[in-house]
Amino acid sequence: MDKKLYATHMATLRQRYDSILEETGFDTLNVLSGRPKVQFLDDNYYPFRVNPQFKALVPVTDNPHSWVIYRRGQKPKLLFYRPVDFWHYVPPAPQTFWSDEYEIELLSKPDEAKQFLDASNAAFIGETDGVEDWSIGTANPEELLARLHWARAYKTPYEMTCLREANRIAVRAHRAAVAAFRDGASEFEINLAYLNAAGQGENQMPYGNIVGLNEHAAILHYTHLSTERLPEAERRSFLIDAGADCNGFCADITRSYAYRDGEYAELVAAMHEKEQELVAGLKPGVPYPDLHRDCHQKIGELLEQFGVIKCSAGAAAESGLTATFMPHGLGHFLGLQVHDVGGHQSAPEGGTTPPPEKYPFLRTTRIVEANQVFTIEPGLYFIDSLLGDLKDTGLAAEVHWDKVEELRPFGGVRIEDNVVVHEDRVENMTRDCYGE
Ligand code: GLY
Ligand code: MN
Ligand code: MN
Numbered sequence: 001m002d003k004k005l006y007a008t009h010m011a012t013l014r015q016r017y018d019s020i021l022e023e024t025g026f027d028t029l030n031v032l033s034g035r036p037k038v039q040f041l042d043d044n045y046y047p048f049r050v051n052p053q054f055k056a057l058v059p060v061t062d063n064p065h066s067w068v069i070y071r072r073g074q075k076p077k078l079l080f081y082r083p084v085d086f087w088h089y090v091p092p093a094p095q096t097f098w099s100d101e102y103e104i105e106l107l108s109k110p111d112e113a114k115q116f117l118d119a120s121n122a123a124f125i126g127e128t129d130g131v132e133d134w135s136i137g138t139a140n141p142e143e144l145l146a147r148l149h150w151a152r153a154y155k156t157p158y159e160m161t162c163l164r165e166a167n168r169i170a171v172r173a174h175r176a177a178v179a180a181f182r183d184g185a186s187e188f189e190i191n192l193a194y195l196n197a198a199g200q201g202e203n204q205m206p207y208g209n210i211v212g213l214n215e216h217a218a219i220l221h222y223t224h225l226s227t228e229r230l231p232e233a234e235r236r237s238f239l240i241d242a243g244a245d246c247n248g249f250c251a252d253i254t255r256s257y258a259y260r261d262g263e264y265a266e267l268v269a270a271m272h273e274k275e276q277e278l279v280a281g282l283k284p285g286v287p288y289p290d291l292h293r294d295c296h297q298k299i300g301e302l303l304e305q306f307g308v309i310k311c312s313a314g315a316a317a318e319s320g321l322t323a324t325f326m327p328h329g330l331g332h333f334l335g336l337q338v339h340d341v342g343g344h345q346s347a348p349e350g351g352t353t354p355p356p357e358k359y360p361f362l363r364t365t366r367i368v369e370a371n372q373v374f375t376i377e378p379g380l381y382f383i384d385s386l387l388g389d390l391k392d393t394g395l396a397a398e399v400h401w402d403k404v405e406e407l408r409p410f411g412g413v414r415i416e417d418n419v420v421v422h423e424d425r426v427e428n429m430t431r432d433c434y435g436e
Contacts, residue, residue, distance in 0.1 A: 022072065029144075030123070059247035143350055239411065278376050299317070304316070324386045
């Protein structure tokens with residue numbers, strides 16, 4: 001990573017943090033990376049997941065007991081934890097593209113942080129467990145957090161570079177995964193092929209990989225990873241929703257594949273078209289919920305085209321029939337967290353705009369602006385429980401149930417890309433990596 005790019009990023013961050021601290025009346029911000037959590041009645045730890053507000057300040061994702069002390073107008077201090085057991089075996093200080101931007105102090109014990117902390121006019125961001133009695137300042141003040149979350153929606157050039165690189169890693173891994181699918185691998189084996197190609201372990205993934213064959217593609221958060229290898233005649237469809245990490249930034253990509261030609265393959269191709277039309281609609285000034293409504297119209301068009309419904313696309317979107325087939329939102333902010341913060345926020349200082357009543361799972365109600373990064377992820381699924389519910393309503397008469405039965409064994413289809421909105425264009429980071 002380019003040092004200059006990072007230095008420019010830090011200059012922007014420091015301006016943001018300085019004005020946010022001033023607006024909220026604090027001089028100092030103490031941010032803890034996190035502390036390891038031991039499992040109940042055990043001496044093993046849960047995988048460490050860093051405080052996102054820590055990795056927002058420094059690209060360190062794997063080091064508990066570390067702190068950033070940010071004093072308004074000053075170079076931030078990083079208290080970098082190096083356990084005493086390993087003291088003689090590790091480099092004394094990080095020496096990398098970001099390290100010049102911090103005053104770095106090494107801690108050999110977690111408690112050594114206390115001498116650097118000062119509670120006067122300070123705010124603390126992090127989990128308070130184990131540090132409640134320390135001089136950390138006001139814990140997680142609401143307005144300060146709201147302002148920091150709001151700012152995170154506008155990505156700096158360094159952050160966009162990280163997101164592009166996360167996409168590059170994920171696309172390489174997606175290619176390995178589909179090759180494994182075509183070779184007849186089990187879901188478990190496909191996931192191993194993915195992780196191996198990404199060069200990242202499952203605890204580094206931004207979320208649990210979704211790797212579903214056939215009907216499993218209809219389970220929205222399917223992370224079971226069956227070890228069963230399907231005989232060739234039983235291989236029908238494959239949905240993979242998996243990301244990658246770059247300096248704490250996430251990719252979140254979904255592809256669906258047909259094993260052989262036929263109607264499901266045509267549905268996948270048609271979904272690619274619809275998805276790209278929706279990506280093209282991401283423009284500064286557009287309310288994201290409007291795009292979600294457009295998406296339901298397009299899902300209606302697919303249902304009509306493939307003979308699943310008797311009514312028109314518009315009528316299906318209007319009546320809510322399309323929601324049986326696409327129950328989730330069109331997409332979300334993407335950044336340091338896969339569902340990045342602030343999607344429902346209505347102003348920098350706080351307040352939320354809830355999703356429309358009709359679409360309770362929509363994660364984004366903001367007006368689209370330049371430098372924001374979103375996923376666009378339309379889907380169409382045959383989900384037993386939702387189809388069962390539909391059968392009990394008046395809308396059941398609008399459905400060709402024999403067609404539903406034909407497509408149900410394929411589970412569903414979702415196509416998900418990661419997109420940067422610029423003033424004058426949208427950048428599809430995912431398709432750029434595929435060379436499309
Ligand atoms: N992988 C989770 C999502 O697409 O939102
Ligand atoms: Mn996803
Ligand atoms: Mn997503």
